[in-house]
Amino acid sequence: MIGRYLVAAALALCAGTAFAQAKEIKIGVVYDLTGAFAAGGSNASYLGTKYAIDMINERGGVDGVKIKPIYVDAQSKADVAINETERLLNQEKVDMIMGVFSSAHCVPMAQKVDAAKRFMWANVCVASAVFKDKKLTHVFRAQVHSDQFGEASCTFLNEQAKARLGKDPKDLKVAILYEDGPYGSGVASGNESACKRYGMDVVLKEGYAATSPDLSPLVTKLRRTRADVILHTGYNPDITLFLRQAKEQGLKWAALIGHGAGYGQFDKLFATFKEDANFIYNVDPVAAQLLDPKTLAPGMGDLTREMVRRYKADVKSDEVPPHLSMGFNQAWIFFSDVMPRAIKKHGGFDPEALRKAALETDIPVGGTIQGYGVKFFPPGHAMAGQNERSSPVVMQYAANDTFIVWPSAIKTKDPVLPLPAGHGYAR
Numbered sequence: 001m002i003g004r005y006l007v008a009a010a011l012a013l014c015a016g017t018a019f020a021q022a023k024e025i026k027i028g029v030v031y032d033l034t035g036a037f038a039a040g041g042s043n044a045s046y047l048g049t050k051y052a053i054d055m056i057n058e059r060g061g062v063d064g065v066k067i068k069p070i071y072v073d074a075q076s077k078a079d080v081a082i083n084e085t086e087r088l089l090n091q092e093k094v095d096m097i098m099g100v101f102s103s104a105h106c107v108p109m110a111q112k113v114d115a116a117k118r119f120m121w122a123n124v125c126v127a128s129a130v131f132k133d134k135k136l137t138h139v140f141r142a143q144v145h146s147d148q149f150g151e152a153s154c155t156f157l158n159e160q161a162k163a164r165l166g167k168d169p170k171d172l173k174v175a176i177l178y179e180d181g182p183y184g185s186g187v188a189s190g191n192e193s194a195c196k197r198y199g200m201d202v203v204l205k206e207g208y209a210a211t212s213p214d215l216s217p218l219v220t221k222l223r224r225t226r227a228d229v230i231l232h233t234g235y236n237p238d239i240t241l242f243l244r245q246a247k248e249q250g251l252k253w254a255a256l257i258g259h260g261a262g263y264g265q266f267d268k269l270f271a272t273f274k275e276d277a278n279f280i281y282n283v284d285p286v287a288a289q290l291l292d293p294k295t296l297a298p299g300m301g302d303l304t305r306e307m308v309r310r311y312k313a314d315v316k317s318d319e320v321p322p323h324l325s326m327g328f329n330q331a332w333i334f335f336s337d338v339m340p341r342a343i344k345k346h347g348g349f350d351p352e353a354l355r356k357a358a359l360e361t362d363i364p365v366g367g368t369i370q371g372y373g374v375k376f377f378p379p380g381h382a383m384a385g386q387n388e389r390s391s392p393v394v395m396q397y398a399a400n401d402t403f404i405v406w407p408s409a410i411k412t413k414d415p416v417l418p419l420p421a422g423h424g425y426a427r
Contacts, residue, residue: 024066025339025349027053028088030099030109035076036210040236040262041323042101044311045124046071048327049099051310055303056335063343067335070094074105081105082112089118095349096121098331101323103127103146103183110139119351121338121358123330124323126260127182128190131386135379138351140358142333142374143326144285144390145383146183149259150190152283153231156257156394156406156415158198164417165228165254170199175227177218177242179234180207187233187259195231203227210238218242219249228254228418236262240272247276252427254418257281257394260322266397267319276424278398279416281405286393287322288329288369290404290412297367303332304369319400329370337361337374365389371410 029049032042053067061067070092074081081100088094096119100106106125113120114136122130122141126149130141154174161169176191178184188205195202203225208218215238222230230253234242239262257280262268264284269277289308293301307328308320338357339349345360346353363374373389394406396415403413419426 023061023064024068025062025096026068026070026092026094028085028092028094028097028099029053029069029071030074030081030084030088030097030105031071032076032081032101032105033071033073035074036235036237037076037102039265039268040101041124041260041264041321042076044265044321044323045101045327046099047311047314048307048324048329049123049331050327051307052328052331052335055306056332062335062339065339065343065349074102076102078102078105078108082108085109085112089113089116095119096351096354098334099123099327100125102181103130103186104181106130107182110134110136114139117351119354121330121334124326125183127186128383128386129182129186131377131383133382134384136385137379138355140338140376140385142330142368142376142387142390144372144392145386146186146259147190148390148392149187149233149283150192150231151194152392152394152406153257153259153281154191154194154198154200156281157195157200157229157255159406159408160415160417164415167228168199170201172200172229173203173225173227174200175203175222175225175230176205177222177230177232177234178207179210179238181210183261184210184233188231191231191233208238210235212238212241214245215242216245216249219245219251222246223249223251230256231259232256232263233259234262236265236268239263239269243269243273243276247424252425254427255281256425257283260284260392264322266321266400266402267317270397270400273424279419279423280397281415282322282395282397283392284322284395285326285329285370285372285390286395286404287320287402288325288371289320290395290402291369291371291410295366295410296369296371300367300369303328307369322395325370329368333361333363333368333374337363363389
């Protein structure tokens with residue numbers, strides 16, 4: 001009996017010694033650094049994640065544990081993302097996976113990591129399909145999810161229809177356009193259910209391949225519907241193609257509401273379409289620099305300022321996309337809240353320790369640079385692993401600037417609705 005206790009004590013001592021010697025955590029960070037998704041928000045997401053890691057390491061790491069990131073390029077291809085994830089787990093022997101911009105990559109990656117009982121922290125991908133009814137146990141996301149995107153744009157329209165468009169919601173014609181991957185399909189599903197719940201007339205709901213070389217048949221359909229509002233979810237190349245062909249065919253609208261991804265990159269849209277890009281709406285997690293730091297927990301404003309400073313110094317641009325905040329915020333939540341608890345309370349940063357620590361996260365509203373709080377849906381919930389306190393906002397672009405127009409409690413400007421006379425897409 002005494003021998004058994006001695007063996008147990010020896011094993012515990014060895015485990016403690018191994019952790020004491022493990023002064024770094026290896027993290028595989030997967031983003032699209034080349035290809036179509038890079039300019040659509042993935043590169044900004046990567047930079048946000050990188051700044052968070054750099055700043056944590058500059059402060060000495062997490063409880064003395066330095067972060068060793070291994071950055072890989074998914075090349076805007078799902079098969080590359082999956083193969084790189086497997087290489088990171090099996091060859092590089094990383095302790096966890098972080099990152100991921102595209103939901104089409106995120107869905108299979110999450111399932112693969114979870115099946116291997118390794119740990120994944122998703123920073124930017126938004127598809128509800130990543131978690132919905134998947135019963136994942138070792139994958140977590142503090143980011144918003146696509147059902148919330150669809151809900152936000154329709155709620156915004158419901159509140160504004162009468163006052164600004166002079167129409168009851170039931171008289172509002174809405175068209176839903178989306179890339180047909182997990183991301184676009186998820187947002188479109190949320191759009192359809194929410195807008196119909198408000199009694200709006202959904203005159204068209206149609207998907208297309210994000211790689212489609214021609215969207216003119218779809219533009220022709222949209223012209224026939226005479227929709228007041230177009231709700232669009234896509235990436236940078238297909239959004240550009242849609243806007244160009246819409247202009248060529250004379251498609252007009254009262255409002256165009258995008259949902260993240262390419263619509264979060266206003267500098268790219270403005271560079272191509274100039275004034276015609278003004279007054280586009282975008283539903284996204286808020287760009288942190290747009291919030292009043294006084295409404296957030298102490299220190300959040302300082303983090304935002306440093307993040308923005310580094311980005312402007314690297315990119316040489318005054319336009320700071322929301323994806324920068326997404327990449328930074330999610331990484332900072334993990335390194336400042338989850339990982340310290342895993343080390344102090346659960347003995348390290350193995351997958352089980354990280355899982356337990358994540359489930360204990362309880363950050364109130366205002367406790368992150370993007371304003372929302374963090375509490376994960378527990379095992380057994382249909383969205384287990386998803387943050388139940390996340391929320392997006394509706395922004396509008398004007399004069400190469402960005403304003404929050406919804407929810408009204410934090411808006412920084414009233415929305416311009418409908419498009420003003422003389423605008424390239426105005427009726």
